[in-house]
Amino acid sequence: MAPDENVDALRQAGLRVTAPRLAALAVIAQHRHADAELITEEVRDRLGSVSTQAVYDVLHALTNAGLVRKITLDGRKSRYEISEHDNHHHILCDVCGRIENIPCVIGEAPCMMPSEDHGFAVNEAEVIYHGTCPDCREAALAQ
Ligand SMILES: [Zn+2]
Ligand SMILES: [Zn+2]
Numbered sequence: 001m002a003p004d005e006n007v008d009a010l011r012q013a014g015l016r017v018t019a020p021r022l023a024a025l026a027v028i029a030q031h032r033h034a035d036a037e038l039i040t041e042e043v044r045d046r047l048g049s050v051s052t053q054a055v056y057d058v059l060h061a062l063t064n065a066g067l068v069r070k071i072t073l074d075g076r077k078s079r080y081e082i083s084e085h086d087n088h089h090h091i092l093c094d095v096c097g098r099i100e101n102i103p104c105v106i107g108e109a110p111c112m113m114p115s116e117d118h119g120f121a122v123n124e125a126e127v128i129y130h131g132t133c134p135d136c137r138e139a140a141l142a143q
C-alpha cells in the first residue's frame with residue numbers, strides 16, 4: 001500500500017492520522033504476519049524512539065478499526081497482517097513458527113459450517129492448520 005492509501009484508510013476508519021499508525025501500517029504491509037516485536041523494531045527504525053506500549057496501542061486501534069487482522073496463536077506471539085477481507089486461513093509450523101496463508105475454501109465467509117451451530121448465526125470461520133513446514137521436515141530427516 002502506498003503511504004497516501006494508508007492516510008485514506010485511517011481516515012475512512014475514523015482514526016486520526018498519526019506517524020506511528022502510518023509507520024505500523026507500512027511495516028505490516030511489508031512484513032506479512034509480523035509479530036509485535038518485529039513491528040516495534042521496524043517502527044522505531046522509521047520514527048526513532050517510540051515506546052513499546054505506544055506500538056501496542058497502535059496495533060490495538062488498527063485491529064479494532066478492522067484495518068489490521070490479528071492472528072492469535074496458542075502459546076505463540078500474535079501476528080498481524082493488513083486486513084484483506086478475503087477470509088483466508090493460516091497454516092502454522094509448530095516447530096519454527098513459519099506461517100502461510102491458505103485461501104478460503106469457497107471464497108466467502110464462513111467457508112465451512114460447524115457440524116453443530118448451537119443456534120448461532122455463524123459469521124466467519126477462523127482456522128489455523130498446524131503442521132511441520134518443509135524445512136523443518138527436512139531438518140528432522142537429516143538428524
Ligand atoms: Zn518450520
Ligand atoms: Zn494471512
